[in-house]
Amino acid sequence: MLEKQRQSRKKMNQAHADNPDIIEVEDHKVSCDGGGGALGHPRVWLEMGEDHKVTCPYCDREFVLKSATAQKSA
Ligand SMILES: [Zn+2]
Numbered sequence: 001m002l003e004k005q006r007q008s009r010k011k012m013n014q015a016h017a018d019n020p021d022i023i024e025v026e027d028h029k030v031s032c033d034g035g036g037g038a039l040g041h042p043r044v045w046l047e048m049g050e051d052h053k054v055t056c057p058y059c060d061r062e063f064v065l066k067s068a069t070a071q072k073s074a
Helices: 002-015 066-073
Strands: 022-025 029-032 044-047 053-055 062-065
Touching (some): 062 066
Antiparallel strands (some): 029 044, 053 062
């Protein structure tokens, strides 16, 4: 079943980078402009839900709340 997920995800990402970045942020609300350059896009604001993470629909970068990951080691 994981294989199936991976295949559909790969299909979705074909127009994007093969390996999306994961970016740690400190706020539930983040802005993304693709980092400029070839991958740049108009700046958008993204709100995290209860998952404490959100994926930019433009560039597929994944933003993860920093405190959500830090709590593991506490
Ligand atoms: Zn983006």
